């Protein structure tokens with residue numbers, strides 16, 4: 486099977502992102518939605534985030550608001566299983582090579598007229614590796630249009646520098662627009678219908694706004710690496726059993742492919758525990774996106 490044309494691959498290599506139509510069948514999409522509804526139903530009894538669900542600002546048990554299903558592949562087997570669907574696997578092996586390892590994933594949920602923004606960042610800042618054959622795929626559960634806070638990317642930025650993701654002296658997983666002089670004037674919106682798949686390179690500058698529309702925006706993201714890309718930062722470095730268990734296809738290589746690339750380690754760690762991107766980015770001194778009214 487070859488889902489991607491040579492032009493698609495050239496586009497991805499040059500611009501750092503891609504939209505793949507019809508990644509999921511209608512039935513697969515329905516299952517993905519049903520699984521997610523089932524995961525989120527529990528929020529009605531929750532007053533604080535736990536290891537699986539991260540509550541959003543303004544959450545009340547009677548009006549639940551969840552912004553993330555954490556560690557998606559471990560939260561529900563279907564989230565992991567869809568990585569082996571032929572169309573998805575074919576895209577992964579075309580872009581990453583014959584062995585592919587899962588790094589992590591989540592379902593990011595932006596409630597209508599709400600939804601915590603994702604500040605500009607590069608995934609590479611969170612998990613630098615020995616080479617940068619890493620990417621994230623996004624599977625929108627809802628049509629992701631201009632109105633409901635689509636993923637924003639800066640084409641070509643995956644070939645540029647790695648930005649400082651610290652603020653106030655600590656790694657906060659977001660880029661301080663004042664301190665770094667961040668310029669995102671060339672950003673484009675990655676719109677995609679439900680059932681399609683987005684792809685963005687690990688060094689891509691990306692983020693997303695709050696959701697100003699009446700429609701939800703839910704996207705399952707999985708992060709993946711070539712089997713010969715070894716993590717430079719914990720967690721995961723040197724945990725062979727974990728690396729092996731996380732292979733989507735092929736074996737982890739014991740001879741990491743080393744490429745000279747710009748790297749910054751995700752340190753120093755914040756003294757306040759912040760286990761997700763949103764929690765870390767709360768410490769960003771100069772955010773780029775406004776927060777929803779209820780979040781203030």
Ligand SMILES: O=C(O)CCC(=O)C(=O)O
Pocket residue numbers: 593603635636637691692693704706762
């Ligand atoms: O939800 C989004 O729009 C972006 C997600 C993202 O970049 C992340 O969670 O790392």
